[in-house]
Amino acid sequence: MNNETVYNPSEIESKWYQYWLEQKHFASSPDEREPYTVVIPPPNVTGVLHMGHMLNNTIQDVLVRRARLLGYNACW
Numbered sequence: 001m002n003n004e005t006v007y008n009p010s011e012i013e014s015k016w017y018q019y020w021l022e023q024k025h026f027a028s029s030p031d032e033r034e035p036y037t038v039v040i041p042p043p044n045v046t047g048v049l050h051m052g053h054m055l056n057n058t059i060q061d062v063l064v065r066r067a068r069l070l071g072y073n074a075c076w
Contacts, residue, residue: 028075036072038064 020026038060044053064076 026075028073031073033071033073036064036067036074038074038076 040060041056060076064074067074
């Protein structure tokens, strides 16, 4: 068995991304579930990304995933 020592996203993510598209995991439409919304702040006027942006996006991702697990109709 040959274990890779470096993660190569192109080998893994193309397979999973296609699966997610086929299963319509990125699609959302109004239904009977309560909607869940995240208010996204406006873009940074300087155009310079920093660790705060990464933290903000990570928190948004966690909140939306949790809302989906709780049964909300959330699309981020």
